[in-house]
Amino acid sequence: MTILIPSYEPDQRLIGLIHKLKEVSGDPILIVDDGSGDDYRGIFDTAKNAGCTVLTHRTNQGKGRALKTGFDYVREHGIKDDIVCADSDGQHLPGDILKITEAIRRHRNHIVLGSRQFTGKVPLRSRIGNSATRMVYAMATGKPVQDTQTGLRGYSSEMLDWLCQVQGDRFEYEMNMLLEAPKAGYDLYEVPIETVYLDDNKSSHFRPLADSAKVYFPFLKFCASSGFAAVLDFALLFLLQWMFGSLFLSVIGARLCSSIFNYTVNRKIVFAGRAQTTARTSIPKYFSLAVAIVLLNYGLLHLFHVNVGIPLFGSKLITEISLFLLSFWVQLKLIFKSA
Structure with missing residues (x-):
């Protein structure tokens, strides 16, 4: 199993997540620096010293492209690992990441989604955004999904070639993936996880207008x-x-x-x-x-x-x-x- 973390301008929460993962799992961690720049080099150097593999984009290319860079790395190096993708902002708990790991082993050729239940204090833009994408996805596919915007996802190793072919370079990539999965022969499996928003989700790089337009483009x-x-x-x-x-x-x-x-x-x-x-x-x-x-x-x-x-x-x-x-x-x- 490889844990893939796309990261853009992270803070110390990335380092905290790495240390917590190291305590509970021996799985390799692959981080993609999506053009964060020299100001963040120290954080990525710390990640390397902690035993992580770090790939670097010269400029910011988007979350979708960062994920594809990670998938390509695993594929081209002949690693037959399944992959769990997690965000770098500390909002995915190590225990939930392990849940996804176990679910992939039981549900081959599925996209395993860490589905938040949106209980407790949830930022308004996140609640509205998730409700809107749930509605669009259900209408487009006829299949309801609890959390279409989750960044905590798991994939079988057999899916790597397809994952690299799905269109999109930014946040729309993850939505396109869900829309394209049925015709590619892949089903979805949801695993309930904790809903964690730190500082009202201020660390998110999601652009409400530009990125939402791409997600809802069809x-x-x-x-x-x-x-x-x-x-x-x-x-x-x-x-x-x-x-x-x-x-x-x-x-x-x-x-x-x-x-x-x-x-x-x-x-x-x-x-x-x-x-x-x-x-x-x-x-x-x-x-x-x-x-x-x-x-x-x-x-x-x-x-x-x-x-x-x-x-x-x-x-x-x-x-x-x-x-x-x-x-x-x-x-x-x-x-x-x-x-």
Whole structure:
């Protein structure tokens, strides 16, 4: 077993974690200095003196790239070890790291996740961030996961080649890994661990806006595609009405053009990495979904507004959000599914 710790601008908590691990485990520790610079050389030198292997990036390249550097090192040196990845900020307890070690031995070819339960005092941005990524992952895969953002993870040695091929260099890498695992034939296994946040998680280098955008990028692309299609539908409705004076033709023409636009963008851009189906097989599915969405729109509006008695605005909002999420899931899992 190799314990891999990606690290950027660490403090003495990294050294504390190393000493605690040495007390409970004889497993080698591999640290990747992700371009921390000369100011942090003393900490990494101390880690070397403690018996750790330290690899160094000249510049900061991101957590995903640091992990891949560690995976590459293990792979290229012919080490047949399983790997446990832990963060360097002291928020993963040695006992929990050992739990992951044991779980990997029992669950081969699984991504073993150290899943925090988020009890006690949890920083607001961490609580919101984890809730959001849990929702996106469950919606994208149909499988709920307690902690999609955990940095404490374990991998079987057989998975190393695949781990080096997963896209992403920063925090999005770990989310991409979870999204790509099912089609690669790997399942997930969760092990409950302690929820530890030190100093309100101030040591985290996660950038809420930039890194969140990368984590949620597939869903954001779908939102943008749907938004542009809605604007196109709106504009064409008025243009066709002005040109032909027929509301029926204007509605049908605008919806047809915006649907073709939306289909093309979704197939070529939004789900480009997954779309293994041909246009001949995906077009009928897409437009069948479009028809179903129109029928469901009316049915749900009638249910919420007439039968349940929710005001029209609220009924429309619930309906649109529900159908938007349904459309994303159906296109991801059925229309543009990977081979």
